[in-house]
Amino acid sequence: MSTSLATYISLPGTTAEAFEHWHEVFGGELNLMRYGDTPMEGMPFEPDPQAVAHVALSLPGGELTGGDVMDDKDYPIRDTAYSLLYTVESPELARELIDKLISGGGSENMPFEKAPWGDWYGQVFDRFGVMWAFSVESGESGESGKATG
Template identity: 85%
Template sequence: MSTSLATYISLPGTTAEAFEHWHEVFGGELNLLRYGDTPMEGLPFEPDPQAVAHVTLSLPGGELAGGDVMDDQDYPVRDTAYSLLYTVDNPEQARELMGQLVAAGGSENMPFEQAPWGDWYGQAFDRFGVMWAFSSAAAGNAG
C-alpha cells in the first residue's frame, strides 16, 4: 500500500445518498459498505444495519471517503470553513459539474468566473450542505 491522503466526511444519516449523488455527478468508482454487511460483534455502539460503515469514491486525482455519524450530536455540515476543491482540465467541465450540483438542489455560493489570479474559480453548496469549490487553469475564451 502506498501513502495517500483522502478527504473523509461524516454525514448525519445521508452518507449513502450523498456519495451516490456525487458518483452520478463526478463518475469514478463507488464502494459502499453498510454495517449490516459486516460482522457487528465487538463494536462499542449499536449501529443501524442500513447505516454506512465506510464508503469510498475514487475519482481522477483523489478519493473521497466517509461514513454515517454514529452518535446523537448535531454536527454542522454546511459551513464555509472547509470545502472540497475539485480542479479540472477546463472551465467548461468545472462549470458543468458545478451546475449539476446546483440543479440537483444545491445553491451557488460564488459564481464560476475568472479569478483575480487568472484561473477560473467558483463555489457551490450541494443539497447535503457540503461546499464544493471548482477551479481550472486559465484557458482561451472560456467565459
C-alpha cells in the same frame, strides 16, 4: 500501498444518498459498505445495520470517503470553513459539474469565473450542505472568455 491523502466526511444518516448523488455527478468508482454487511461482534456501539460503515468514491485525482455519524450530536455541515476543492482540466468541465450539483438541489455560492489570480474559480453548496470549490489553472484549455452553462 503508496502514501495518499483522502477526504473523509461524516454525514447525519445521509451518507449513502450523498455519495450516490456525487457518483452520478462526478462518475468514478463507488464502494459502499453498511454496518449490516460487516461482522458486528466487538463493536463499542450498536450501529443501525443500514447505516454506512464506510464508503469510498474514487475520482480522477483523488478519493472521497465517509460514513454515517454514529452519535446524536448536531454537527454543522453547511459552512464556509471548509470545502472540497476539485481542480479539473477545463472551465467547461467545471461548469458541467457545477450545473449538475445545482440541478440536483444545490446552490451557487460564488460564480465560476476568472479569479483575480488568473485561474478559474467558483463555489457551490450541494443539497447536503457540502461546499464544493472548483478550480481550473489558467494555463489549461478553454481559458478565454467566460465559462457558460
